[in-house]
Amino acid sequence: MNLPLGEGTIDVSLPACEVTVAEPPGGESVAVRSAAENALDDPLGPALSERVDPDDDVAIVVTDITRKAPDDVLLDVLLERLSSRGVAREQVTVVIGLGLHRPMTDAEIETMLGPHAELAVNHDPESVVEVGTVDAGERDVPVEIGEPVAEADTVLSTGVVEPHQYAGFSGGAKTVVIGAGSESIIRYTHGPEMLANDGVRLGRVDGNPFRETLDAAGDLAGVDFSVNPTYGPAGVLGVRAGDGRRVVRELAAVARDALSVSVPSDREFDAVVCGVGAPKDANLYQATRGATYVALGDRDPLRDGGRLVVPAELPEGAGDGTGEQRFHRRLSEATDAETLYREMREGYEPGAQRAFVVARVLREYELHVTNSEAPDVVEACLMRAEDEVEDALEAGSEVLVVPDALNTLLVDGR
Template structure:
């Protein structure tokens, strides 16, 4: 069986194991450019040209290298529409929504945005403007080029998200172009332990509601998002952020849900590029499986994530904090209890990983940095077979980031 690793795949054999494969329905793919142009012609809410003036200075927030989004195509379609509305290219600044991830290098930006790379700058979380407050007076701070723009647009992807239910919409701007303040609040232990903050859920999700309110304060005028699955891009929508997320999440659920009615000794969580560039991102595959609607791993069972990890734990601020927390911890249980009292923004991934490690062993295989894996309370292995025991029941989730395991007993 082929499992994703980096930009390719590896062949995995399962000697003497009882293997089940979780393959979502997949949906039907669409051509990104055609679907994006159609979405702009039939937006959810007023058309783009009615939301801005031809002399506006415009900021377009796009996703960074950690998201698998054809931002070059979405951006190209947006820029063409802006030009048709009388907006010159020189009036546009493209802001890469890093959050607390590392800045992208010039060659990475060029590879991602092609002929529009010259318009792009990395978000600077230290240069922000307060645009209002949410929750108990938490400041919403947005990067200067976005906060001072006359109109704010965004591209992005609506895909299953551990905390927001689904990503996309206002999240691209509020988190991607925000400051430590809003990230600390939305990713803190109080928020992440609230009822409703879970993978695949939008309605009644306090994380999602907070991000959307912050997006209102940030003045996001228009979103162009897509959703994807095994068949490729499944749909594109444009317009009001909340409506865009709702419609694309409905498409995604239908394409990505797999009912599970029993538990397994081990679950292989496929991830591949770009998420397997570092341990911070790659562990999402395991936590998405174990902390979703239906945890398929039996008590004491193991999660197996094949990941290349060319960047080790990761190079951004959040990634370094994640690494330090796990590296310095004696065990997952004590780390989880300590972090319930609070932690710095970015370290939330260590909190979520510790939550999973209390109940399950996590093996990371095929990596370039097994020493980093070993330092972080996880188990390195040369390949997937080495991480499995003969005669066990194994569930394979080839694309764990884009599979929603739901309770098949309902």
């Protein structure tokens, strides 16, 4: 079978194992541009023309290189609509929603945004404006947004509605609140109190306090209009535009239909092979999502003491951004997963939350990373490095292969 690795694939053969492959239905793909234009013609809520005035300064927050999003096409459609409303190109700033990831290079921005690259600036989490607070029980958490966004008259966002470990599904206000936000809101939303909440779960939107916090913060940030696609194995499955809450819910329903794979409640596996591929396998921080999406999703298919196997290139090692480096430091300085998990339950710096989630998984399962360019980094982070997928599996194992672990929802097949 072929599994993703970087921009290509690897051929994996497991004749000594009993193999089951989790292939979601996939749905039918749509043409991104026409789907985006149709979404703007039939928005969820007031039309874009009712949200923006000709003399407005407009900020459009887009995703960064860690997300697979057709931002060039979505941006092209948005700019055409803004122009037809009388908004000049010079009134538009495109803000790359980095969160705590590393800044994108000029070459990367040009590749991602094409002719619109000159409009783009990297978000600076140190240059933010407080726009209000969200209720966090005994305290209020400041919502701080990057200056180009906070000072704009109209705020638009792109992004992808895809399964997300904490938000249930990404998209909507998340692109702005996290991507163009500061450490304060990231520290709260990604802190141990939030992430230990039962409602914070992959694939869940309703009753998810993480998602609810993002939406409330998005109101404060003035997110006026979102344009999001959702993906499946076949490609882009749909695009919606308008109110962020409604966009996320409609596309989440589309994604669930296309991405869900039922696993019988009485079936367990010795190992799960979690395909990731580019752009998420550029570094260990992102690539570990493949394992945690499986182990901490709606239906954990592993037996006690099982193992997760993630083929990942890792050309950036652990990753170069602030969050990635904090992730690496926490894991590489830890003696064992259980101790690290207990320590991090007391708190940690923003960006380190992925180490907390990985430690939670490592308490129960082994995590093997194969085919990487950074085996020393893997081994230093409480995980095991192997040359090939086959090397990480024992003969006779019952193995579940999830070729696209980030876009597959394993659900209980009662």
